[in-house]
Amino acid sequence: MNETNLSYWEYKTWLSNINFTIIGSGIVGLSCALRLRTKFPKAKILILERGMLPNGASTKNAGFACFGSLSEILDDLNSHTEAEVLRLIQKRYQGLQLLRQHLGDQIIDYVQYGGYELFTTHDKILYEDCLSKIEQINSLLKPIFKSDVFCSKENIFNFNNIQPKYILNQFEGQINTGQMMEALQQKAQNSNIKILNNCTVTNFEDNNTAVEIKTDKFTFSTHKLLIATNGFASQLGIKQVKPAYQRDISS
Ligand SMILES: Cc1cc2nc3c(=O)[nH]c(=O)nc-3n(C[C@H](O)[C@H](O)[C@H](O)COP(=O)(O)OP(=O)(O)OC[C@H]3O[C@@H](n4cnc5c(N)ncnc54)[C@H](O)[C@@H]3O)c2cc1C
Structure with a gap:
């Protein structure tokens, strides 16, 4: 045609x-x-x-209502200032709230089960770096979330071939894309x-x-x-x- x-x-x-x-x-x-x-x-x-x-x-996509995992935020900090990263995360988080407001949690099937970042056995250096920076990133994000965003969790789902702990983001949600x-x-x-x-x-x-x-x-x-x-x-x-x-x- x-x-x-x-x-x-x-x-x-x-x-x-x-x-x-x-x-x-x-x-x-x-x-x-x-x-x-x-x-x-x-x-x-x-x-x-x-x-x-x-x-x-x-x-x-995977359907995570996310604004950046710990390793992604650390990666962003390699090329942006702390203030820029904070602004970016604030925008992402506000965007998610707007999306929920406009469409409604029921319609998009929004639930907030948190999100887990897993590291393979090959990712030891990244894993240790992320673990050691949890506190630093939590205090960076305090102005937005008012409480700690990230913490480490034992491998309760028994995944194989991963590092002993996950990093949990308690503010991450799930939607039906x-x-x-x-x-x-x-x-x-x-x-x-x-x-x-x-x-x-x-x-x-x-x-x-x-x-x-x-x-x-x-x-x-x-x-x-x-x-x-x-x-x-x-x-x-x-x-x-x-x-x-x-x-x-x-x-
Ligand atoms: C595998 C995967 C998993 C992901 N998981 C997540 C997640 O869990 N959580 C999250 O927040 N984000 C996730 N993302 C990222 C997120 O999905 C994207 O950032 C977001 O969907 C981008 O939306 P967009 O509208 O910019 O682009 P797109 O959804 O890619 O839309 C672009 C549109 O433009 C159309 N188009 C392109 N070229 C032309 C053309 N020349 N003429 C006409 N039409 C054209 C395409 O067909 C497409 O529909 C994931 C991404 C991928 C790839």
Whole structure:
């Protein structure tokens, strides 16, 4: 199918006078669209998604409502100041509270069973480093959580080939990611946000007054473009965004 397959009515209804186009219907794209709807009640908002379903991390993740394990926080501290890391964790935590508020704990099946970080027998150095820094990180995070976030726990689940203790984050929760994404999609649809699936954006060009968008099926123009493609951004020529695994390989 190409542009010529679209009728006058199809083009007029779905692809003309678009105020905001968002590429990607993951948690970021959908949340962004909903926020735009709150700010601009009358705007025409369109989301383009390459997959039949949202085809990224948002529907394929592990379902932890997390804001950073101890080893992740220590890793962040290698490249950021304490104040920056604290701000980042505060934002992540506030984001989780907002998500729960907007969708409701029952709908996303939120429970707070805590999260455990396990270290394999090969991770002895990292494990010992993490254990020795529990107190330091707890006091860093005190302004946000008001009590200790991390503590060590015996291997009560009897996992094999791991270090003797886990590190428990008592503030970590669990959600049903599928239900969360479905609820976000439903909210978007109820807010008159159009979502076109099976539609891959291949290129875009900003001509100052509008943005020309090319997809694998049609071309159209939008007033504003927002890109919420996560690690796929480089496929649209945005080299600054790199998936975490790429960063690790190159560093
Ligand atoms: C295996 C795994 C487990 C994870 N576990 C957790 C966890 O337990 N807890 C947690 O908090 N986080 C977890 N994460 C991270 C979390 O899932 C992501 O940070 C989050 O989902 C990113 O959301 P997003 O909307 O930015 O990106 P995505 O969900 O990746 O959405 C990007 C969307 O853009 C679409 N797209 C890309 N390119 C184009 C294009 N050219 N045209 C049209 N559409 C396009 C994709 O199909 C996709 O739907 C995990 C990630 C992975 C990969």
